[in-house]
Amino acid sequence: MDKVVAITGASSGMGLETAKLMAKAGLTVYGGARHLDKLRGITDVHSVKLDVTDTASKQHFVDTIMKEQGRIDILINSAGYGELGPVENISMATAHQQFETNFFGAAELAQLVLPIMRHQHGGRIVNISSVGGDIYSPLGAYYHASKAALQQWSDTLDLEVQRFNIRSVVVQPSGTRSTWGAVAREKIRQNVPNGSAYADLAELMTTTLADDAQGMSATSSDLAQVIFKAATDVIPKRRYFNAVRDRVTVFVARALPNIFRRRLQHSLE
Numbered sequence: 001m002d003k004v005v006a007i008t009g010a011s012s013g014m015g016l017e018t019a020k021l022m023a024k025a026g027l028t029v030y031g032g033a034r035h036l037d038k039l040r041g042i043t044d045v046h047s048v049k050l051d052v053t054d055t056a057s058k059q060h061f062v063d064t065i066m067k068e069q070g071r072i073d074i075l076i077n078s079a080g081y082g083e084l085g086p087v088e089n090i091s092m093a094t095a096h097q098q099f100e101t102n103f104f105g106a107a108e109l110a111q112l113v114l115p116i117m118r119h120q121h122g123g124r125i126v127n128i129s130s131v132g133g134d135i136y137s138p139l140g141a142y143y144h145a146s147k148a149a150l151q152q153w154s155d156t157l158d159l160e161v162q163r164f165n166i167r168s169v170v171v172q173p174s175g176t177r178s179t180w181g182a183v184a185r186e187k188i189r190q191n192v193p194n195g196s197a198y199a200d201l202a203e204l205m206t207t208t209l210a211d212d213a214q215g216m217s218a219t220s221s222d223l224a225q226v227i228f229k230a231a232t233d234v235i236p237k238r239r240y241f242n243a244v245r246d247r248v249t250v251f252v253a254r255a256l257p258n259i260f261r262r263r264l265q266h267s268l269e
Contacts, residue, residue, distance in 0.1 A: 004028045004069045005231070006061065008052050008109065009079030010045070011038045014128070014173070017224035018076060019045045025228070028069060032061045033079075052079045052105030053097070062112045074231045075113050076126045077106035077150075082143040082184035084205065085191025086198040094191075095142045102146035107153060110168070114161065122165040126230045127154045131174045131246050135253040137208070138201040139188060155238065167236045173223050174246040181209045218242050 005022050009015035010031025016038060019031040023044040031039050032050030039047035048064050051057040065072055083090065083098040110125055117123025132140065133147035151170050158168040175181075185206050192202040222242055230240040241247040252259065 002026075002028075003073040003232075004030070004065065004071050005074040005076065006030050006032065006065055006072055006109075006113070007076040007078055008032045008050060008105065009128075010047075011035050013078075014220045014223040014227065015076075015078035017220040018078065018227045021221075021224045021228055022231070027074075030061075030065050030069075050079075052109070053100040055108065058105070058109055058112060062109070062116075066116065071120055072113050072116050072123070073120070074124045074126065075109060076128070076227060076231060077109060078128045078227070079105055080128065080146075082132075082140065082187060083191075084139045084143060084184050084187045086139060086196070086201070087141045089191050089193070089196070089198070090142060098142045099146050099149070102143070103149045103153070106150060110157065114166070117161075117166045118164045124166070124231055124236065125154075125157070125168040126227060127151075127168065127170050128227065129154075129170050129172050131172050131241075131249050131253075133170075133172060134250045137205065139191075139198070139205050143184075158238065169230050169236050169238060169240065171223070171227055171230050171240045172246060172250060173226070173242055174218060174249065175209075184209050 005027050007015055007019050007029065010019045011033035015031070015033070019029050019039070020042060023029045023042070029044070030046045030048055032048050033039060034049065034051050036047045036049060039045055046068070048061050049057070050061045062072070080102045083094060106127055113123065113125070127150055129147045129150050132144050133151045136144045154168045154170050161168060188202050188206055192198055196202070226240050226242050230236065241250070
């Protein structure tokens with residue numbers, strides 16, 4: 001495939017595995033990340049320092065690719081993390097940082113590449129959301145909100161740009177054995193102080209997000225395969241899931257929210 005791919009969050013987890021998979025398939029891959037140590041050893045991935053919360057850094061990322069390749073065919077917005085903690089405790093500055101990384105970073109990069117893709121008469125933007133964009137759990141208010149925003153934004157963008165042979169699609173992973181869970185658990189520890197009224201929720205969610213917990217069966221390599229398909233399908237779908245269970249979870253949450261809510265409340269009793 002003679003395509004040029006830009007991937008954010010490419011130094012770990014599904015972003016890293018996707019970068020390696022796409023390079024192996026013959027695509028020209030540029031991996032952007034704040035920390036490039038894991039990328040420097042992969043000779044067939046071009047590593048570029050990138051902070052998705054910084055406008056100048058995002059512009060440099062796009063400019064570097066255009067200077068060296070003259071085109072960008074696929075943008076994969078993979079950078080993201082879970083800022084987990086009680087709404088009562090998380091500062092507005094921290095909430096803004098969650099949205100800057102999970103939502104606004106993707107939105108600004110899309111603004112930078114869309115003129116390029118229109119000029120090329122084609123392109124694909126793949127936005128890595130989560131089943132958490134449709135479901136919710138304790139301590140995840142800002143994470144869930146950022147992913148829900150990403151999905152609504154992506155769907156709207158898709159309506160606007162299909163006429164230019166550009167598509168914006170969403171991948172919705174479920175629980176994944178990756179660095180995401182470790183970061184989320186650490187955020188819970190940071191945001192729930194000793195003696196907190198939310199200590200029971202912190203214990204519940206820390207257990208739920210353990211690498212060996214039920215539902216955390218997918219690997220980053222599994223998700224890389226899904227992302228690859230979302231980026232390269234000739235006729236793309238609006239949503240991509242790793243497993244049937246993930247698709248059913250989203251369907252139930254959207255179609256039968258009261259059932260989902262009762263199940264969640266039962267787990268809190």
